[in-house]
Amino acid sequence: MKIVIQLVTLLRSILATLLFPFTILFLGSAAIVMHILFRNKDIDDSIIRFWGRICCRMSGVSVQVQGLENIPDGGCVVLFNHSSFFDVFAIAGYVPGVRFGAKAELFKVPIFGYAMKVLGTLPIARGNRQEVYKVYEEAKSRFGNKEKFALAPEGGRFYGEELAPFKAGPFIFAMSAQVPLVPLIIIGAYETQPKGQILFNKSHWHQDIRMQILAPIPTAETTRETRNALQDETYEKMNKVWKQNQPARR
Secondary structure: OHHHHHHHHHHHHHHHHHHHHHHHHHHHHHHHHHHHHHOOHHHHHHHHHHHHHHHHHOOOEEEEEEOHHHOOOOOEEEEEOOOOOHHHHHHHHHOOOEEEEEEHHHHHOOOHHHHHHHHOOEEEOOOOHHHHHHHHHHHHHHHHHOOEEEEOOOOOOOOOOOOOOOOOHHHHHHHHHOOOEEEEEEEOHHHHOOOOOOOOOOOOOOEEEEEEEOOOEOOOOOOHHHHHHHHHHHHHHHHHHHHHOOOOOO
16 A cells, blocks of 8 residues: 555656646746736736645645744845745745745746746846845835845755855845845755755655744844844744754654
8 A cells, every 4th residue: 555655646746747847837928928917916926826836736735834924014035944946835825925036047947037037036146246236236126015035045955954054145135125034944845855856745645844934033223243143143043943843863
């Protein structure tokens, strides 16, 4: 019986992975058309949310969120630990109204790249700090429209007993706009799809992803001299929750 379940799980995983490009083709095209016609943020949000949820559900993944009340009504920077590609699906589907930062190279992907652009994704040129800061500077005005950006302070996908050291960019972005930081811890995404694994959730018929949103951390009174303290404080709060939720290492 166990072998049968493993085989069915693998087949479902292969199917979900093969269907993923079609979600981009269909929903990416829909996002472009709807944005051009209506330029309505609520419609854009609905498409992003539907995309995230359908990618989770067709992969046998359920998402639970704790602390949604900690998301402020106004603009903010959501900082999340990034251990898996599924982090994006979970946040897109279950944290309302967020926009992401994504590798600049992804904007060259047909349809997907243009859909990300019209939906407000920030192009992050890794290895080019000045270009990243330029993108952040140009995006600052969007906080006035209550926009929320989800960024990975670790700088890329990482999984370990502790979080990787944080990069300065997201903190400078929030400080310069004087918007709060909202820490978000994601548990279970790595088990769904570790870095380097192509197939979606190939090892579990059902997988839970849990997201815990912590209280906002204000930045309005933070200065260049106290940025390191802010960065350290945020890291300690997120790392504490991350370690508390880790399974015993084998």
